[in-house]
Amino acid sequence: MSAPISTTSASSSLLPAALPRFAILVAGGSGTRMGADRPKQFLPLAGEPVLLHTLRRFADPALGVQQTVLVLPPDQFETWQQLCTEYAITLPHTVVAGGATRWASVRNGLAALSSPEGVVAVHDGVRPLTPASVIEATYQVAQAQGAAIAAVVPKDSVRSLGQQGSYALDRSRLRLVQTPQCFEIGLLRRAYQLPELPTFTDDASVVEDLHPIQLVAGDYRNLKITTPEDLLLAEAILANSAQP
Numbered sequence: 001m002s003a004p005i006s007t008t009s010a011s012s013s014l015l016p017a018a019l020p021r022f023a024i025l026v027a028g029g030s031g032t033r034m035g036a037d038r039p040k041q042f043l044p045l046a047g048e049p050v051l052l053h054t055l056r057r058f059a060d061p062a063l064g065v066q067q068t069v070l071v072l073p074p075d076q077f078e079t080w081q082q083l084c085t086e087y088a089i090t091l092p093h094t095v096v097a098g099g100a101t102r103w104a105s106v107r108n109g110l111a112a113l114s115s116p117e118g119v120v121a122v123h124d125g126v127r128p129l130t131p132a133s134v135i136e137a138t139y140q141v142a143q144a145q146g147a148a149i150a151a152v153v154p155k156d157s158v159r160s161l162g163q164q165g166s167y168a169l170d171r172s173r174l175r176l177v178q179t180p181q182c183f184e185i186g187l188l189r190r191a192y193q194l195p196e197l198p199t200f201t202d203d204a205s206v207v208e209d210l211h212p213i214q215l216v217a218g219d220y221r222n223l224k225i226t227t228p229e230d231l232l233l234a235e236a237i238l239a240n241s242a243q244p
Contacts, residue, residue, distance in 0.1 A: 073097070
C-alpha cells in the first residue's frame with residue numbers, strides 16, 4: 001500500500017478531545033559519516049549536544065507530551081548521563097536500550113510506554129530543529145487519521161535508475177520523508193508485532209500495510225544531522241533564529 005501524495009492540514013475545530021501524547025526519540029548513530037570522535041547525537045550544536053536540542057523540542061509544554069522515551073545503544077548510557085550532569089539536563093525522559101536495528105530500537109521504545117491509548121511520535125534524535133508547528137500538526141493529524149508523517153517536496157530534479165540508464169520522475173508526485181512520524185499507539189503496537197522485513201526503512205513503512213499514511217507539510221529546516229555540512233547548516237539556522 002502506498003502513502004498518498006497530498007498533504008493534510010490539521011483543523012482543531014474538527015478534532016475530538018485530545019488524546020495523551022508520547023514521544024520516542026531514536027538516537028543510535030555512531031558518527032561514522034561525520035568523521036567525528038563521538039556519536040553524532042552528542043556533537044556540540046550551538047554549545048549544546050545535538051540530542052539536547054531535540055529533547056527540548058518535545059519538552060515544550062505547549063505540545064503536552066506526557067512521556068518521552070529516549071532510545072540509545074547501551075554503551076552510550078554513561079556518556080549521556082555525563083552530558084546530563086555537565087549541561088544540567090533535567091527535562092523528564094526515560095532512557096531505553098536500543099536494538100540491533102532501528103526497527104528493534106523503536107519496538108523497545110514502544111514497550112516502555114505506559115499508556116494503552118494515545119498518540120505517539122517517533123522522531124530521529126539527530127533532527128534537532130523541527131519546528132513546533134510541524135510536531136503539533138503531525139500529532140493532530142495522527143489523532144484524527146491514525147497515522148501521519150512529516151514530508152517535504154524535493155527541491156532537485158529526481159531520476160530513477162533502470163537497466164537501460166536513468167529516467168526522470170515527476171517531482172510533484174514525490175516527497176522526502178522526515179520525522180516526526182505519529183501514530184495511534186494501538187496501531188503502532190500492532191504493526192510492531194509483525195516480523196521485521198528488509199523493506200522497513202522507517203515507521204511508516206512498518207505501518208502502511210495496516211493503515212493509510214497521511215502526509216503533513218514538513219519543513220526544510222528539519223535537518224537530519226548526518227554529515228559535517230548538516231551541522232554547519234544547523235548552526236547557521238540557529239544563529240539566524242536567535243537574531244532579533
